[in-house]
Amino acid sequence: MTNATNNDVGTEPNELVIGLVSVSDRASGGVYQDLGIPALEDWLQSAITTPFRVETRLIPDDRATIEATLAELVDTVKCHLVLTTGGTGPARRDVTPEATLAIGTKEMPGFGEQMRQISLHFVPTAILSRQVAVIRETADASPPHAALVMNLPGQPKSIKETLEGLKDDAGKQVAAGIFAAVPYCIDLIGGPYIETDAAVCKAFRPKSALRNPPDNKAAATPLQ
Numbered sequence: 001m002t003n004a005t006n007n008d009v010g011t012e013p014n015e016l017v018i019g020l021v022s023v024s025d026r027a028s029g030g031v032y033q034d035l036g037i038p039a040l041e042d043w044l045q046s047a048i049t050t051p052f053r054v055e056t057r058l059i060p061d062d063r064a065t066i067e068a069t070l071a072e073l074v075d076t077v078k079c080h081l082v083l084t085t086g087g088t089g090p091a092r093r094d095v096t097p098e099a100t101l102a103i104g105t106k107e108m109p110g111f112g113e114q115m116r117q118i119s120l121h122f123v124p125t126a127i128l129s130r131q132v133a134v135i136r137e138t139a140d141a142s143p144p145h146a147a148l149v150m151n152l153p154g155q156p157k158s159i160k161e162t163l164e165g166l167k168d169d170a171g172k173q174v175a176a177g178i179f180a181a182v183p184y185c186i187d188l189i190g191g192p193y194i195e196t197d198a199a200v201c202k203a204f205r206p207k208s209a210l211r212n213p214p215d216n217k218a219a220a221t222p223l224q
């Protein structure tokens with residue numbers, strides 16, 4: 001893990017900015033069309049009700065390129081959240097987790113653990129995905145800046161699976177998707193308050209961290 005540098009270009013204060021990085025030799029080389037970024041964008045549009053903008057990058061499985069791209073998205077573009085897809089497997093060219101750990105200042109192992117748990121409901125090869133998550137804190141940024149950077153597997157269908165988790169036919173959550181923990185994580189690192197569509201992904205926050213807790217709403221109703 002390294003210390004991040006600061007190349008501030010300025011972003012609207014409190015505007016949620018999400019970086020989307022598709023890491024694939026073949027998609028970036030034009031062998032097939034990249035479906036990773038559209039899948040990420042579609043899912044986020046369906047799940048997040050807070051206004052946000054995305055910055056996208058399609059790059060090959062090259063460790064230096066991945067590290068430079070992630071650092072730029074956090075330090076210069078000022079993303080609050082960066083999602084990668086691809087390059088998490090055991091093949092020689094799969095180096096996304098190594099690059100992610102190299103640019104991180106704190107490791108967040110729970111996200112990778114939960115993703116593998118969820119994915120085992122879908123494919124036995126889920127254990128082949130080495131995905132990690134980190135916080136990158138930009139050194140000496142004023143105001144302070146940090147982002148959550150998470151790896152997802154490369155199969156486009158795995159994006160919805162890992163972010164949303166698994167529900168049964170009645171809509172009951174069988175395995176919690178990792179995105180449920182993302183809004184509170186972004187709160188804790190000083191980012192914008194993210195709200196979600198509970199029908200797609202119910203964000204979990206402790207009651208004390210809710211902006212509009214149900215109890216407070218009741219308390220705010222004038223007494224008759």
Ligand SMILES: Nc1ncnc2c1ncn2[C@@H]1O[C@H](COP(=O)(O)OP(=O)(O)OP(=O)(O)O)[C@@H](O)[C@H]1O
Nearest residue numbers: 022024025026027033034035036061086087154155
């Ligand atoms: N960005 C992508 N767009 C569309 N399909 C993809 C993408 N990445 C992976 N896939 C699909 O998932 C399958 C398994 O992914 P695999 O792990 O082989 O690719 P990768 O290592 O992520 O990408 P690549 O081999 O191009 O560097 C691929 O054969 C392909 O069908």
Ligand SMILES: Nc1nc2c(c(=O)[nH]1)N[C@H]1C(S)=C(S)[C@@H](COP(=O)(O)O)O[C@H]1N2
Nearest residue numbers: 086087088089119125126129153154155158
């Ligand atoms: N949810 C989910 N997770 C998954 C998969 C999948 O199809 N769905 N594919 C697995 C396979 S086959 C591999 S090799 C690893 C790594 O994929 P990547 O190198 O494309 O990131 O992710 C695993 N995790």
